[in-house]
Amino acid sequence: MKGLYVKQLRYQAPDQSARHPFDLAFLDQLNEVTFAEAVTFIVGENGVGKSTLIETIAQLMDLNLEGGSRNNQFSSYGENHLLADSCRLIRYPNYPKDAYFYRAETYYNLMTNLDDLGISEELFAKNSHHYSRGQSFKELVSQRFFGKGLYIMDEPETGLSISSQFELLVMMADLVKRESQFIVATHSPALLMFPGATIFELSTEGLKEVAYQDTQLFKEWQMLFERQSVFVKDLLRDIEL
Template identity: 55%
Template sequence: MYIKQLYYEGIEEGAFPYNLPFIKDINNLLFTKPITFITGENGVGKSTFLEAIAELLGLNLEGGSKNNHFSTRETHSDLTKSCRLIRYAYYAKDYYFYRAESFYNLTTDLDDLGVSSDLFDRSLHSFSRGQSIKALVQERFFGQGIYLFDEPETGLSLQSQLELMLMINDLVKADSQFIICTHSPIQLVFQEANILEMTDEGAKNISLEESQIIKQWEMVFNRKNHFFHQLFNS
């Protein structure tokens, strides 16, 4: 374990990102297990929260390690001006930020830097989206690291998500810590993981059974005929 908390020291109110609901609860959110999943509806601040951690670690905000410096557009918030990281006693040897929405840009940067040729013997753009993500994790993530994922399930089939979970599990055994924003119910089933749920009311740690993602998918599959009848006839 390397990161214990994103600690908020600010008093800003009103403007984005300080009006996001999780701000009032942020100092109660602790990373106590090697894997923490962050869930919630679109717009509640999951990516903003993760992005702040990435920036405080010195990582490229469109994805990558400390060696990636590309930027296509400045869109990140200034939350880090009011936050600091509280760490455990150990220091990581590897750092990486994967975010689905800018992975194409990261892939281009890795190809241009020659990293793809060194690690994969071919351009990452020559892989499918799902293949390239798995190749990146398998060949570039070295262990003893802090790894931030923003929606890693994007572009992955169920089989590929399960394969990714096995890779994550191996990296946890190699003394790594993961903080993962996700909409995938499959990812949440990971044993021995914290689940942090963000809503319009705030943020808190929850159990798998309390997760809105799990409840919603159960509703769709267990009552699909009634659900879709109500959806299209409301």
């Protein structure tokens, strides 16, 4: 399918392993995840395994686990995710001309590597650390994501204002028009508004496809805005201010 590159992630549980990441509850129910749209979001509470799933896809695409393309070879602590050994990717016939992994947790390391290699000034006109985090990330997407690519992102909203998150949504839409595919783990209700995106919600009960309004993320934000005074009062009821 034109503009789609990763079709499915298939998982075969090892015979026996109780160590991380095989202790993640969602793996008990996981056989495969199918990516049928240009944009796929993975949502869920902290600790359920979103980042682990995203990092596994990046590893299977031979992308640097701390972020970047296949050309970024730096490593700060030599991590390796065992889950990739139990998974395989099924791909569409097309092969991406570009591929990039953004990982919020190690973004500083990626920017430092780009600066050390002199790539930042070529792409962004100045050292990436001279931007704010949000500015440098928007520069990265606008200047380095070339199109006809697979872009894997873990919590791209980190460091972005709501306005900047909407800017990112527009940039993603432009890249989708240029035959790109996104697989994104996020806590951003703004990004989830992307038209036609597939949303998978990850929990201790497994992974399921859900509509935007049915995500726990949407429900919690809706409750906050509709019942903000009551909600905050109840949240702080045991704290004397």
